[in-house]
Amino acid sequence: xxxxxxxxxxxxxxxxxxxxxxxxxxxxxxxxxxxxxxxxxxxxxxxxxxxxxxxxxxxxxxxxxxxxxxxxxxxxxxxxxxxxxxxxxxxxxxxxxxxxxxxxxxxxxxxxxxxxxxxxxxxxxxxxxxxxxxxxxxxxxxxxxxxxxxxxxxxxxxxxxxxxxxxxxxxxxxxxxxxxxxxxxxxxxxxxxxxxxxxxxxxxxxxxxxxxxxxxxxxxxxxxxxxxxxxxxxxxxxxxxxxxxxxxxxxxxxxxxxxxxxxxxxxxxxxxxxxxxxxxxxxxxxxxxxxxxxxxxxxxxxxxxxxxxxxxxxxxxxxxxxxxxxxxxxxxxxxxxxxxxxxxxxxxxxxxxxxxxxxxxxxxxxxxxxxxxxxxxxxxxxxxxxxxxxxxxxxxxxxxxxxxxxxxxxxxxxxxxxxxxxxxxxxxxxxxxxxxxxxxxxxxxxxxxxxxxxxxxxxxxxxxxxxxxxxxxxxxxxxxxxxxxxxxx
Amino acid sequence: xxxxxxxxxxxxxxxxxxxxxxxxxxxxxxxxxxxxxxxxxxxxxxxxxxxxxxxxxxxxxxxxxxxxxxxxxxxxxxxxxxxxxxxxxxxxxxxxxxxxxxxxxxxxxxxxxxxxxxxxxxxxx
Amino acid sequence: xxxxxxxxxxxxxxxxxxxxxxxxxxxxxxxxxxxxxxxxxxxxxxxxxxxxxxxxxxxxxxxxxxxxxxxxxxxxxxxxxxxxxxxxxxxxxxxxxxxxxxxxxxxxxxxxxxxxxxxxxxxxxxxxxxxxxxxxxxxxxxxxxxx
Numbered sequence: 001x002x003x004x005x006x007x008x009x010x011x012x013x014x015x016x017x018x019x020x021x022x023x024x025x026x027x028x029x030x031x032x033x034x035x036x037x038x039x040x041x042x043x044x045x046x047x048x049x050x051x052x053x054x055x056x057x058x059x060x061x062x063x064x065x066x067x068x069x070x071x072x073x074x075x076x077x078x079x080x081x082x083x084x085x086x087x088x089x090x091x092x093x094x095x096x097x098x099x100x101x102x103x104x105x106x107x108x109x110x111x112x113x114x115x116x117x118x119x120x121x122x123x124x125x126x127x128x129x130x131x132x133x134x135x136x137x138x139x140x141x142x143x144x145x146x147x148x149x150x151x152x153x154x155x156x157x158x159x160x161x162x163x164x165x166x167x168x169x170x171x172x173x174x175x176x177x178x179x180x181x182x183x184x185x186x187x188x189x190x191x192x193x194x195x196x197x198x199x200x201x202x203x204x205x206x207x208x209x210x211x212x213x214x215x216x217x218x219x220x221x222x223x224x225x226x227x228x229x230x231x232x233x234x235x236x237x238x239x240x241x242x243x244x245x246x247x248x249x250x251x252x253x254x255x256x257x258x259x260x261x262x263x264x265x266x267x268x269x270x271x272x273x274x275x276x277x278x279x280x281x282x283x284x285x286x287x288x289x290x291x292x293x294x295x296x297x298x299x300x301x302x303x304x305x306x307x308x309x310x311x312x313x314x315x316x317x318x319x320x321x322x323x324x325x326x327x328x329x330x331x332x333x334x335x336x337x338x339x340x341x342x343x344x345x346x347x348x349x350x351x352x353x354x355x356x357x358x359x360x361x362x363x364x365x366x367x368x369x370x371x372x373x374x375x376x377x378x379x380x381x382x383x384x385x386x387x388x389x390x391x392x393x394x395x396x397x398x399x400x401x402x403x404x405x406x407x408x409x410x411x412x413x414x415x416x417x418x419x420x421x422x423x424x425x426x427x428x429x430x431x432x433x434x435x436x437x438x439x440x441x442x443x444x445x446x447x448x449x450x451x452x453x454x455x456x457x458x459x460x461x462x463x464x465x466x467x468x469x470x471x472x473x474x475x476x477x478x479x480x481x482x483x484x485x486x487x488x489x
Numbered sequence: 490x491x492x493x494x495x496x497x498x499x500x501x502x503x504x505x506x507x508x509x510x511x512x513x514x515x516x517x518x519x520x521x522x523x524x525x526x527x528x529x530x531x532x533x534x535x536x537x538x539x540x541x542x543x544x545x546x547x548x549x550x551x552x553x554x555x556x557x558x559x560x561x562x563x564x565x566x567x568x569x570x571x572x573x574x575x576x577x578x579x580x581x582x583x584x585x586x587x588x589x590x591x592x593x594x595x596x597x598x599x600x601x602x603x604x605x606x607x608x609x610x611x612x613x614x
Numbered sequence: 615x616x617x618x619x620x621x622x623x624x625x626x627x628x629x630x631x632x633x634x635x636x637x638x639x640x641x642x643x644x645x646x647x648x649x650x651x652x653x654x655x656x657x658x659x660x661x662x663x664x665x666x667x668x669x670x671x672x673x674x675x676x677x678x679x680x681x682x683x684x685x686x687x688x689x690x691x692x693x694x695x696x697x698x699x700x701x702x703x704x705x706x707x708x709x710x711x712x713x714x715x716x717x718x719x720x721x722x723x724x725x726x727x728x729x730x731x732x733x734x735x736x737x738x739x740x741x742x743x744x745x746x747x748x749x750x751x752x753x754x755x756x757x758x759x760x761x
Contacts (some may be wrong), residue, residue: 063703553644
């Protein structure tokens, strides 16, 4: 029975998302508890799956009872359960926050649609993490694209609609590239299953080198557009800053990472390692990630809107994940992967804290944040923890991932990247710390608008995430142990 | 000369690649939002054509097994089945994009991305 | 629109189109077609009806509420059928191995659960086409709520 749990959790999420629109009138009040209980169940399942994979190793699941290469296969290994845990935990916490916040950002009639889209998004992201099949990957990619755009455009604001249109066009371009890459792979190997493709590719390289190169580059371009790697990031700032705060937290914390995890799986499980010695794909990724880390931080410095600044900071942070992939060493990859979780924790927390400030004081501009720490000490305290973690101060989880990335770079004898990591920490400090300092010690400006009290339902998730940032800063052991098994180079 | 003869032999791949580039070009360079969606559809269709033509065998039969009838060669049905899913996805993306355009037109009174950018720049200044 | 030619032709054609759509849905496991193709035919017949009469007439035949119930119902139906495989002791969406009855090849009821799945997909696609059409054509489009 327990082997069915991965597919049951995806089916449960899909089922719940289809049930949501049926809840009319009186039953509408049940939508939120129902969503939360489904998310909680999926989170529990993901913890149990971690235990299961730790105790009995990776296993695969054949949907429909058809063994591969005929059927769709889910492959549940350490990386998959790790991603599933990250996705479901952050989604659960953000939804607890969103329960109150959403009512003042979107209209009440479309609330049930928001739950639908949110559950669909989580289901598709878990699908991307678990799938072992190229075409299923594409289908889940498209579902995640549409639902991710949906949770932006549901606000019906002009900026939101425009941002989600831009996001949609570029994402569709990305998934078009991925589908063409899948077609190229299918053309020469005749398989869609990762394992079978990986078996066939080494022989196929000699015969059809151009097809494989094209497939590889199409995958890289497609996934880089979707995960906003530097030169292809233009959709991200608009989309993430205009969306409702819970959507921003999920989009910035999870959605862009899952595509990085997907390309990681493709690069290391499907494409033969000899290919990377001939083609400088990893070097290109490294180069782009360095550019992303630098450019994201520099763009973030000049922003005035707090959510826009956080969005640009995400561009810099996704660079670290790709740096881990590009360095292609055990330790660096560990750093990059653990950064997925760490950044998901801190960035969603920062977005939620920013959402709280916007909710309570109606302030979006960074200069107006002076003295807000006195009025909202807990929120700004959490924000400060997130900011420290972004800078990478020891004791926060941001330090752990940067530490492992830097050590990984040293292991490979590339100290240049250590310098980049240090420089980016410095840049992060330049734009994060003044906010914190001004908020607590700045000259207090009289509140210009009415000040709303922060409901406990909204504050608690932020504090939980902040506690997580500290906790995993001191005890990263369990996560690192899980990830060490996930990396088989 | 060899490359030309190979191109002529596999002209359907060539045509779908040309369509793909036309689609991407339309999608990224035109400022009219409807034209962007049309470009998106051209791009998707080109990929579908490419995928389906992979499964085609010259002289193959439709892959329906009828009792008593033995065919020598069947067309590969898998790409067609996959592309059916792709078409579903393309339809829903198109519908969603069009509904966004309707909404944008209501808000800004124009379907042109450049004009929308101008309106926004005027509002901000 | 009050063109009598269009209305009469439409009234004659629509039942045939719908029967054809149902045929394509039910014969999904025997011939090309299936849930999506049949559902699209079924949905477009309703769109044709709404276009040639007027929007309210179409809405009377199939209300928005009913349509959205059908839409969700189709998806739920699919997943429940999938879970049936689990209930019978094998994997998600398992068909023959789970012990579902198969008739003679070539007969209408010969695909186990595929028939039921096509039905669910057909209902979902038809109602989605219809809802999409209404959301886009009416002034109050609700935008961005689909699949």
